[in-house]
Amino acid sequence: MANVLVVAELLEGKARKTTLCAVTAAKQIAEGTGGSFDILSIGEGAGAAAEELAGYGAGKVLKAEIAGGYTCEKYAATVAEAGKGYDVLVACASAYGKDLLPRVAAKLGAGVASDISEVHTDGGKLSYTRPMYAGNMFGTVEILTDKQVVTVRQSEFEPAASSGGASPSEDVAVQTDPAADKVEFLGVEVVKSERPDLGDADVVVSGGRALKSADNFTNVIEPLVDALGAAMGASRAACDAGYVAPELQVGQTGKVVAPKLYIAIGISGAIQHLAGMKGSKTIVAINKDKEAPIAQVADYFLVADLFDTVPALTEAVKKL
Amino acid sequence: MKILVSIKRVADPDNASKLKVSSDGTAVTSEGLEWKMNPFDDWSLEAALRLTENAAEKNARVGEVVLVSIGPNDEHTQRIIREGLAKGAERGILVEADEGNLDASVVSAILKAIVDKESPDLVVMGKQAADGDSNVAGTELAEKLGWPVINSAMKILTSDDGKTLEVKRELDTGVATVKVTGPAVITTSDRILQPDSVQNGVTPDGHQYAKLEVGGRYASLKGIMQAKKKPIDQMSLGDLGVDTAKSLNYKKFELPPARSGQTTFVEDVADLVDKLHNTAKVI
Ligand SMILES: Cc1cc2nc3c(=O)[nH]c(=O)nc-3n(C[C@H](O)[C@H](O)[C@H](O)COP(=O)(O)OP(=O)(O)OC[C@H]3O[C@@H](n4cnc5c(N)ncnc54)[C@H](O)[C@@H]3O)c2cc1C
Numbered sequence: 076m077a078n079v080l081v082v083a084e085l086l087e088g089k090a091r092k093t094t095l096c097a098v099t100a101a102k103q104i105a106e107g108t109g110g111s112f113d114i115l116s117i118g119e120g121a122g123a124a125a126e127e128l129a130g131y132g133a134g135k136v137l138k139a140e141i142a143g144g145y146t147c148e149k150y151a152a153t154v155a156e157a158g159k160g161y162d163v164l165v166a167c168a169s170a171y172g173k174d175l176l177p178r179v180a181a182k183l184g185a186g187v188a189s190d191i192s193e194v195h196t197d198g199g200k201l202s203y204t205r206p207m208y209a210g211n212m213f214g215t216v217e218i219l220t221d222k223q224v225v226t227v228r229q230s231e232f233e234p235a236a237s238s239g240g241a242s243p244s245e246d247v248a249v250q251t252d253p254a255a256d257k258v259e260f261l262g263v264e265v266v267k268s269e270r271p272d273l274g275d276a277d278v279v280v281s282g283g284r285a286l287k288s289a290d291n292f293t294n295v296i297e298p299l300v301d302a303l304g305a306a307m308g309a310s311r312a313a314c315d316a317g318y319v320a321p322e323l324q325v326g327q328t329g330k331v332v333a334p335k336l337y338i339a340i341g342i343s344g345a346i347q348h349l350a351g352m353k354g355s356k357t358i359v360a361i362n363k364d365k366e367a368p369i370a371q372v373a374d375y376f377l378v379a380d381l382f383d384t385v386p387a388l389t390e391a392v393k394k395l
Numbered sequence: 396m397k398i399l400v401s402i403k404r405v406a407d408p409d410n411a412s413k414l415k416v417s418s419d420g421t422a423v424t425s426e427g428l429e430w431k432m433n434p435f436d437d438w439s440l441e442a443a444l445r446l447t448e449n450a451a452e453k454n455a456r457v458g459e460v461v462l463v464s465i466g467p468n469d470e471h472t473q474r475i476i477r478e479g480l481a482k483g484a485e486r487g488i489l490v491e492a493d494e495g496n497l498d499a500s501v502v503s504a505i506l507k508a509i510v511d512k513e514s515p516d517l518v519v520m521g522k523q524a525a526d527g528d529s530n531v532a533g534t535e536l537a538e539k540l541g542w543p544v545i546n547s548a549m550k551i552l553t554s555d556d557g558k559t560l561e562v563k564r565e566l567d568t569g570v571a572t573v574k575v576t577g578p579a580v581i582t583t584s585d586r587i588l589q590p591d592s593v594q595n596g597v598t599p600d601g602h603q604y605a606k607l608e609v610g611g612r613y614a615s616l617k618g619i620m621q622a623k624k625k626p627i628d629q630m631s632l633g634d635l636g637v638d639t640a641k642s643l644n645y646k647k648f649e650l651p652p653a654r655s656g657q658t659t660f661v662e663d664v665a666d667l668v669d670k671l672h673n674t675a676k677v678i
């Protein structure tokens with residue numbers, strides 16, 4: 076029987092979708108082992124977020140209000156203390172989860188299975204499948220320590236749906252950590268976009284080096300993105316060149332997406348890019364070079380110059 | 396400034412699609428694949444070299460970079476350490492261990508023992524190893540040391556020899572800026588290869604490094620010659636006296652399922668739209 080604590084991820088006082096993906100994994104673990112799950116709402120606005128998180132069927136929602144910008148040093152001691160009563164701690168393998176949970180795990184002496192794609196509960200015994208080698212291998216791992224720490228791949232766990240009801244909430248004491256005094260949070264530039272999040276969009280349109288400039292992203296890619304109501308992504312080459320912001324990078328070091336439709340425009344399909352999108356249901360490539368490695372995963376391939384084709388595609392999509 | 400940089404050897408990541416699983420399913424076989432320096436560690440090494448040099452003068456080292464690799468004591472691990480030495484690091488440490496006995500808990504415990512011996516001002520690491528893709532060891536090391544960790548650093552500025560650093564780090568939703576008091580662990584993002592990613596107070600401000608596309612700098616011929624004479628300390632886990640209990644056990648490996656469909660080459664935009672709308676029904 077495993078009792079599970081979900082560590083919520085808040086952005087500007089609201090739970091990010093990533094939290095609900097972690098809830099889904101927590102439910103699988105709890106149900107498969109006959110245990111239960113709680114949620115820890117932590118950060119600025121934890122109280123308000125706790126109310127929202129009370130509707131997902133957790134035994135209770137713990138809350139720890141911590142003002143100011145996030146650093147893992149500021150949160151880890153509180154999460155570890157709250158986590159003492161649990162067998163498994165779960166968060167999403169977002170930048171936040173990957174930053175915070177290993178610190179918590181080290182405090183608890185727990186092993187970490189990061190970025191898992193599947194939970195197994197055979198005979199009540201937990202193990203996890205996780206992609207490795209840029210998605211070229213799947214390993215199934217068990218955690219040998221008493222406590223287990225897990226981060227989950229957002230694209231592999233549907234966000235939990237609200238189940239109504241209202242879990243009771245409980246304040247937990249905020250713990251201090253000397254390491255927290257070593258990091259001063261100076262600020263954050265949050266990128267706001269009207270578009271869906273890359274992490275949970277149904278359609279993703281990504282551009283690569285072939286776009287050649289930020290202006291071309293604006294003039295050629297964005298109209299298609301918006302015509303499809305899609306999220307915009309990019310290859311590392313496009314991010315590195317400054318055509319788009321780094322958080323749009325899809326791949327081994329960027330975001331992992333698995334939308335219904337992924338359109339790769341002027342992207343060659345390097346192994347590290349494929350790592351971030353080959354779980355997509357339908358993949359379209361638009362590329363001048365029909366030999367480009369993206370063909371290994373593309374369902375539909377249009378061999379063409381993107382500058383001629385993409386505006387025409389945008390117009391055609393608008394007419395549907 | 397003294398910096399410790401951890402480097403792991405990994406099966407050639409560009410050919411990871413050629414990996415196989417052993418017949419009993421319990422091990423990954425990388426036969427025929429060359430051992431390479433984990434590319435993420437190559438990037439963090441580049442950051443460490445920039446922090447400890449005057450880039451305006453050729454070969455002007457102003458600090459020390461010590462490399463640590465944990466793995467089999469063989470020609471491959473040694474070659475990878477030499478590669479880092481040839482790029483400019485001062486010395487290397489090879490901690491002999493069977494790869495099957497390593498996970499992030501063990502690696503961070505070993506690195507802590509090395510930090511305790513070496514007392515560096517910073518540890519700069521890859522955010523992940525390209526084989527396990529875990530993103531864990533750096534943060535666990537920091538916690539074990541009681542140090543702060545800055546993950547996914549894209550820009551590092553210091554003007555007091557690394558005692559305090561202003562670091563920009565990548566988030567899912569933007570970029571955060573923090574001020575860190577060392578000693579600290581820093582893991583690096585892709586953007587650490589940008590021409591202006593590091594300012595160390597010695598290299599003239601505004602210096603632009605050459606644009607690096609794939610990995611860190613190449614070794615010069617002179618660097619390769621010098622590396623042959625640089626020391627590599629070899630030690631065993633016993634020498635370090637660390638707890639080597641693993642916290643993870645991989646029971647099974649599998650290749651990913653192949654994508655089911657074949658590639659359909661479409662004629663033109665109209666054909667593509669028709670297929671997406673009527674066949675795949677995704678738009
Ligand atoms: C450790 C490591 C991690 C990495 N992580 C990532 C990652 O997370 N994500 C990622 O994307 N990459 C990653 N990379 C980089 C990756 O290896 C590739 O370098 C990168 O994906 C290439 O980007 P690209 O496809 O846009 O550019 P290119 O490879 O240069 O491809 C451009 C493509 O555009 C086509 N093209 C050119 N002009 C036109 C035109 N007018 N019309 C149509 N097509 C055209 C070309 O035929 C070509 O196929 C990583 C690399 C390393 C070493």
Ligand SMILES: Nc1ncnc2c1ncn2[C@@H]1O[C@H](COP(=O)(O)O)[C@@H](O)[C@H]1O
Nearest residue numbers: 401402403465521523524529530531532
């Ligand atoms: N065997 C090893 N030897 C040296 N460094 C390692 C080793 N394993 C992991 N590391 C370091 O830890 C970082 C993160 O690895 P991981 O948590 O395994 O993804 C890597 O980028 C390396 O710098």
